[in-house]
Amino acid sequence: GNCAISALSYGTYAIIAWNTYRDIHLCYQFGQIALKTLENFHAPKLKPMVTYVSTTFSIHHQFHLKNTLDDLLSVYDLGIKIGDLEQAAYSKQIHSEHSFWLGRELITLKEEITNHHQNIAQLKQDVALQIHSINWQSVLNLIQKGERKLDFSGEVYDEQKMFPVHQKFNNRQAIFSLYLQKLFNYYLFNDFTKAFEFATFAKDYIASVPARFIVNVFYFYYSLAMLAIYPQLSPEEKEKTLAEVIEIQQQCKEWAEHTSMNLLHKYCLVEAEKYRVLGNNIEAMEYYDRAISLAKENEYVNEEALANELAAKFYLEWGKEKIAQMYMAEAYYCYIRWGAKAKVRDLVKRYSELLGNIAQQEEDNDITEYENVDHNSNQDINQESHQEINQESHQNINVPSHNSLTNFSNNQTTFGSFASHSSFGNSLDMAAVIKASQVLSEKIEMEQLLSSLMRVTMENAGASKCVILLSKDENLNLIVTAISTSSESEFIKITFPSVRLNDCEDIPISVINNVKRQGKIFVADDAREIVNLSADRYILREQPQSILCMPIIHQGKMLGIFYLENNFITALFTQQRLEVLKLLITQAAIALENAKLYQNLAEVNKSLEESNHSLEEKVEVRTQELNKKNQILNQAIEDLKNTQTQLIQSEKMSGLGQMVAGIAHEINNPINFIHGNISHTSGYVQDLIDLISLYQKEGYSTPEIQEKLEEVDLDFLLTDLPKILESMNMGSSRIRDIVLSLRNFSRLDESGMKPVDIHEGIDNTLMILQHRLKAKSDRPEIAVIKEYQSFSEINCYAGQLNQVFMNILSNAIDALDDAFASGKWSKDKPIIRISTELVDSNSTSNLVIKIADNASGIPEEIRRKIFDPFFTTKPVGSGTGLGLSISYQIVVDKHKGKLTCNSYSQEGTEFVIVIPNNT
Structure with missing residues (x-):
């Protein structure tokens, strides 16, 4: 039968089950038997030890690691209560260890670990204290502002002094913990050779921590380190290293089947890296995405950040910089959420080109940890408002104390940027961001751009008022105000008053001036309750509730200020909404710069035209010179338009291609x-x-x-x-x-010219458009007649040629739809005829593709303009006028071919594509 001490024996069996058989299921079962056995006996002195053993060595094999935290704290309380100081100390040490590898926010964890260290020191448990110091120093290394990040000779732990002590007293757990942390730190900061070196050291001491969660952590980073140095190894070393990684992965896969919430994302990330070094990019892509998704789902933000970073490096090495940029931006935000400031700076330093405006925006906004603002920031707002009122009433307003402004989570107000960022896949409304990016990239004229920006922003932020102030020289001038109303005919009303800041009564001037000076974001959950704002006349009059004011910064230069408010809801501008707005404002900053360039160019053009007119009247002799300048300017404008056309379409097709590939991949x-x-x-x-x-x-x-x-x-x-x-x-x-x-x-991975099956590209396009070819209520099904000639693959840019097919076939379907809608259709049925032919003449070979419809045809005056950029006959919002222009550039400029249009009234239209066959 069982007795009380049997519970401790079962706990010991749990460790043996893991150490001997690597059977984590049996390990967990023995841990549970130990706890249930203890419940049958009144043995309070055994409870701390049995609970500690079960929590430290078995529970994480079945449940999320975070489930151990409360039990470990209860062990500490029990140990203190009955005098089991050793278990009390170790429970705090393991609590800090689990918290660190869980990826808990480091600034909060720093305070918690500091308290734990004091508790352990008071209990005079030196072994636990030494191990705890190592983890504490690692936290400090990650959040510190200095350059030292890999050195474990800091303010709480000095490896030069302590390592001999560990060896003298044979504290193998401390030695393993030190080597593990150095392996982790060197790998995190890209010193893979050193990481592998300390992994081999740690391997000799892994038996000192059987069944502990850090065993999984070790194998995870050990495998990553081996794969990181894999390309530099000799063929024999590569074979040996890969075999060891595969062996570890087989074991980790078995463990992950029992505790997927802790281990599956680790397994997937190692698989991704394995396929990367083997050159199997498709499998690598899938495993990177799975690792990111699982790490996010299970709240391991530290490993979500790492997975995004490794995915970004993978795509960068592959030459797909735009995709790499997305993953690196997400890694950047995840590291910020974790609080790893040293890693954030390292990321910005290594990948400043990839992070671009995101990193610059954060740097300009002074990324800080969760700290209160300093007293001067509060005083600035109060003093401005005080001077404003005092000029009229001479009332005295006291400057508030430092504690009157706290961080965002306390429903007050915060200056500066937030250190917590949500994920692109979940917290951000990516559909809204993509839509906004497309809208902003299409606008060049300033007022149209500002109108679009404000509508999109107010729709996504839920604001009732929006104000944009743009900078001219050193002054801020109010350019536009948007106020939402309840009018059914016009929900958002936009005006362009062009009023100077100090003359405007529609905004809190003190808030704007403060953001202008500080260059930081200002958020108020309820402006009515903030003493610092009580003297602002606008706040007194309008009583707004939620306020957000942020600088518009591009390449280190403040372009203006963005102000939002809501008069009906408090705490509207959450961190998630702030992330969306920051991304939109980053896009807007680029669009504003382009709009200014276009506006300046238009002003120069207008000025030059006026000068030409005047000079032609006064000095006929200079006519030729002025005409020459005008031609140069017109060519510059044309080049700018063409460049903008290509940029807009490139961004659209890149986004579409990524979205299509992503959808296809997920389905x-x-x-x-x-x-x-x-x-x-x-x-x-x-x-x-x-x-x-x-x-x-x-x-x-x-x-x-x-x-x-x-x-x-x-x-x-x-x-x-x-x-x-x-x-x-x-x-x-x-x-x-x-x-x-x-x-x-x-075809995102086929941006270069290569032999492809043209017929496959046409058929794929037809399949995508199949839903538009089907019969509708107002017209029968469109018949597609294919007249393909048999020939080998053609050397071309496949993805871009597919875009040409899509544009021409879509226009043909539109023409047939319009013909039926007009009520003038007199033919049997709508038809699209597609023919291909390889034509040889004069030692040259050309592929000829003809796409014809039997719609109403295109009038001659329109046909002459169809390849002009921005020319369209479709209603506003239905077409950009770029499709055929881009198609012409792809065929003529890119492929050195020809694209012509033959059309006759009431007979239909035929597009002829001629591509040189260079295979």
């Missing part, structure tokens, strides 16, 4: 599962049918069976079920074909 796996399992399901169903038939043949029946057969109508089921399975198989096959077409159409 592909589940549909493969469905499609692959249908055949198995059909076999199982047929087996069941055969079994039922055999039962019927043998005459086995009871009244209950007979009654059930009649109830379910077995004959009908046997007839209909195969049909259902077949229709499911057809449907899943159709989805797979569509996914394949989307992936082939996007």
